[in-house]
Amino acid sequence: MTARVYVKPPWMQRHIANRLVPLFQRSMISRLTVKGRRSGRERTAPEGRLINRGRAEDITVEEVPEADRPPLLAAYRERYGGMPTVAGVMDALPDPTDHPVFRIHK
Template structure:
């Protein structure tokens, strides 16, 4: 079994920025709610939805995060943006198809404080679960 590759966000991001960013970056940040793979309890995290070539994607840019593991297990969740909620289903993008999506994610969200550094620290597309969103 290979080790889980994940760069845990610093305390300030987890406890302060993750709560404030959805309030101030509404055009960029949505909230993803997904059931826990073990607990079954709903968990909500801020995510940036990537629009690319007419499709929408969720990119776990920090690696194999809990939300990515949960989404992989359930294949469904709820996205909320600007007070509108949408139930979604997802499919995981194969590793071979991830490089152009990660490049698009980097280009779109490079201005966010941690994105460039994390993607530089984890350059392998296999380390980043990516999910294609379906309604």
């Protein structure tokens, strides 16, 4: 397993695109919300609630094994690679399989 590296999204994505996409491309946005056990703050967890287009669903998630990630990441790149920063962020990863990928179960 390679050492995990955090690739910070480009300034333009963090400060401009992430704020504009919800205004113009609502169908592309889903939000996963879970509450921390002690703090009550939103966190990443194996169980949560996915809100998409105003509908909420309780879900569980599991991390996809590294060996199974390449075809999923390729499909993601094919679908969203035309967005200004997606391909750049994917190219910046030392090893694409190091990018966490999760399977969602409803």
